[in-house]
Amino acid sequence: MLDVKYYKDYSHNYLILKDNGCLSENVYQRKMITENKIKGLLESQERHINGDILLYYEITSRQSLFSIYEGKTIGMEELGKFFLQLKLVNDMLQKYLLDGNCLVLSPEYIFRNLETQEYYFLYYPDPDEGDFTELLDFFLSRVNNEDPKAVEAVYKIADLVAREQFVLDEILKWFQDDVVEGEKSKNRETPTYKGDNQDILAYQGENREETGQAFAPGNFGGQEKKYGKVEWKKIIPLWAAGFLGGAVLIYIMYTFQLSYQEEMYLMIGWIVVAALAAGPGAWILYLSYMNGKEEGQVQLKGEKAYPYVATGEKEDIASRQDLGNTVFIPWTESCENKLYSMDKKNKCHIDLEKLPVTVGKLAGAVDMVINEKSISRMHVKFSKNGNNICITDLNSTNGTFRNGMRLSPNASEVIEPGDEIRLGKLKFIYR
Numbered sequence: 001m002l003d004v005k006y007y008k009d010y011s012h013n014y015l016i017l018k019d020n021g022c023l024s025e026n027v028y029q030r031k032m033i034t035e036n037k038i039k040g041l042l043e044s045q046e047r048h049i050n051g052d053i054l055l056y057y058e059i060t061s062r063q064s065l066f067s068i069y070e071g072k073t074i075g076m077e078e079l080g081k082f083f084l085q086l087k088l089v090n091d092m093l094q095k096y097l098l099d100g101n102c103l104v105l106s107p108e109y110i111f112r113n114l115e116t117q118e119y120y121f122l123y124y125p126d127p128d129e130g131d132f133t134e135l136l137d138f139f140l141s142r143v144n145n146e147d148p149k150a151v152e153a154v155y156k157i158a159d160l161v162a163r164e165q166f167v168l169d170e171i172l173k174w175f176q177d178d179v180v181e182g183e184k185s186k187n188r189e190t191p192t193y194k195g196d197n198q199d200i201l202a203y204q205g206e207n208r209e210e211t212g213q214a215f216a217p218g219n220f221g222g223q224e225k226k227y228g229k230v231e232w233k234k235i236i237p238l239w240a241a242g243f244l245g246g247a248v249l250i251y252i253m254y255t256f257q258l259s260y261q262e263e264m265y266l267m268i269g270w271i272v273v274a275a276l277a278a279g280p281g282a283w284i285l286y287l288s289y290m291n292g293k294e295e296g297q298v299q300l301k302g303e304k305a306y307p308y309v310a311t312g313e314k315e316d317i318a319s320r321q322d323l324g325n326t327v328f329i330p331w332t333e334s335c336e337n338k339l340y341s342m343d344k345k346n347k348c349h350i351d352l353e354k355l356p357v358t359v360g361k362l363a364g365a366v367d368m369v370i371n372e373k374s375i376s377r378m379h380v381k382f383s384k385n386g387n388n389i390c391i392t393d394l395n396s397t398n399g400t401f402r403n404g405m406r407l408s409p410n411a412s413e414v415i416e417p418g419d420e421i422r423l424g425k426l427k428f429i430y431r
Contacts, residue, residue, distance in 0.1 A: 026125035040089035073144035080175025374424025
């Protein structure tokens, strides 16, 4: 059993493993993984504290397999990518004369960079920790039952493992076509829609008809903004022409003696000059008024809680109706179960009625997307433990705070009504 702790310093997140006796015995393996950057392995550092040998594994900007697929399913393409990278890592281990059985194949300790989609494995020089059973059970529980090829592949792997006939090179042939097809489909995907403001809140659903467009100031429910911005490049030349024309007319009035007909022409000239000067000004006032009126309407709409749309497994109608029968402990009986934003610029609410909910800024990887610079790709998870609602920091860069106290990476705490929750620089109040 591994003795695992998590630690965060100013700019790094670490998973720490204490020596169970194997680090002292297997000096070669320990030095190889700490002195070399082996592709596919978590980078590690060796530290000696109070006479103990500790390995610090770098997990910054990476999420565990367990966190990524909690409440979600795994299809054939994702299985193929995983086993392909597992094969590449095993090949690298052979080059460094390292034992492949020392890869810790537990969903909590297999990490993935959500930006590059690369997997990173934890190497600990103890062959007893390389058991494949826990990972196989995880795949069996998470496989997408609507993907018959994925179901068949997982159960075939389980059968091969049970008969001790599992060969990684052989099963990779099952996934080749699906991985190639998946890469092709990525090139045909529709780009993400974003508003003018980068601090926006969007929800990921199965299609755009379910979720609508990204929610942003001035763009609620897919309604486009009707009033544009002031185009100063076009207005300033008109003003300049008006003032120049006025100067010419004044010069003519005081320099020449004009006939009645010429004075009429001069009057028409003054009307044109007045139109050039006053017209753009009136247009600016009109746009300012209409945009201000529209922002007021948006603010009123922004007070409403946004609907939550899950991206994990599909739920049938009966199970959704059963959610109304949830029993809460006394202090949550009248609780709204929402996080209300305390930021005047970001009136976004997080609905906690349907759990678990993951929040971050990487579309497709989380249930709720908040495009804000201080939010990590997968920042935080809200889940239910009995009658309690828990908040879990997902190895975020800028941290998750409850009532001013920062949560440790992957640590969970129960939240109560009135708690102040901070994600990065965004503050919420739980009601």
